[in-house]
Amino acid sequence: MTLKVVARVHAMPPEHNAGAEHMLAAMLEPLVERGHDVQVWLSQYGQAHEPYTYQGIQIVPQAARLDFTSVARRADVLVSHLECVPSTASIARGFGRPMVVICHNDHRPSLRDMAAGGTSLAVYNSQWMRTEAELFFAEYPKSVRPTGEVVVRPPVYADRYATKPGGAVTLINCSAEKGVHLFGELARRMPEQQFLAVKGAYGEQSPPDLPNVEVLEHVPGEEMAARVYRRTRVLVMPSAYESWGRTAVEAMASGIPVLAHPTRGLCESLGDAGIFADRGDDDAWQALLERLLRDPAEYRLASKRARARSAELDPAADLQAWCAAIEELADA
Template structure:
């Protein structure tokens, strides 16, 4: 089977959760013996053709690299897409007569509109989003694949900082600095994120800013004792699972995604209640409490082994391909 992913960004230039999830899914297809190509539409610079872990990446552009022509030249058996390229992939699938797979990372308004295209298969990143669309788009063929997190890529010995990953407003950047100001005796670590305008405040003496990094175990988790996620929205919350593989507990605003990913291992507080966050941080940093919640975090991380869901995804795509050929 020859699979072509039509997407806006890809690794290594962009490493947000959507890109890393897509890469894990495509790698699972390669491991199962299938050919995989990626066509990227929004990377303004870089090589026109390169390979990442066996995935061949083609940067669309002018001339022969115009998107429809480039995708057609790769002779896909299946098209897979997400985010802004979904409507384009849907049209190309119809034009080329191949099934289209839509990976859904959220329940935003544009996602609702795109699902009206009636893809041949929907891959939802959580059960709560699948349930959200169950009554809005009846009859969609679908499967759930949680964003894959490989424990061996993240596990390390935790450090002593209280950390926020991604300092934009929606992730809780201003809340992070407010907590640090209220707790001058505690060291905080703010990690620059891969998307959104970052809120950088260098006036708080107990906050250290870590530039965006691909080495999360070496530069973030090895320095972190406790993770904060006062996010206004998280469809899942990969970073919490990454941290949990090192036994790092998370305090989170109870978004549906974080409730699903962290489950019983999360400690929850309303993002607009700083007093509760301060008291909870101090409680979890207590030397008698931290080992207990750390062990619970590790247990939850182990439950989220991605291999079963990725194998189910590959099998579903193979069945989709067979069904389509039989029409």
């Protein structure tokens, strides 16, 4: 049976390159492969004004059509995330359609929006997120909690990102939250080392202005392997918050070691391949980075662990569980 799955989000690739949007695209793609009719309606005004197709998914920009609610009424399943959840959930309740909420963070608004009642399936991007949600919903009556739940780690197809690593120390997203100030300090302390700063799709971007730092504008996801990872020796992620860390997993597909601040998401995604230091300890970051770059044997071991972790994160099982959950919702 062909299902009509309609998602409402604020942006999608190729207009945006944030982890949440790429996670959703990677989750919808296997539904298309199973023969289902999948549409994504955008709530944020963007460059595209006409419908287009991305990896088999029908994308409807905000300015293209006016009939989202009538399409939602005919849907078998509605999907949403982030700030689009409250309005989409209201429509789902009004039309009696099952509602799926994809949750990428444990911020109170994200979890509170799922507690409005009527969420048929909560999709968490990590085990720690599911645990946090359980603690949050313990304070709510059972009637408003999500009926079901599943953990789907942000899918990364390793063969789409695998490449031969380069020589740069790379930061992706030059915002304060992602640790651009520490990145700049490392570049200042290591003037002979090449650094690569890639501007992100969100947050105030302030890449360091140093002679050994090359700055790239925002890079579409499908170009990351050729334009970023192919030039990267070590990926640094001194992020204040990461619920998972998709770019870390992308980098590990090429055996690129990741030096990161130990957020709960990065600890879970990197596993025993992670190299961790507190983002407030500049000296520790410099020492670990220099050891990776100057000791070939240490680098080979770190690279081997990264490739092994990439293999462990093969998305096939998670995506199978996801597709089965969507099909069961429609059957119910």
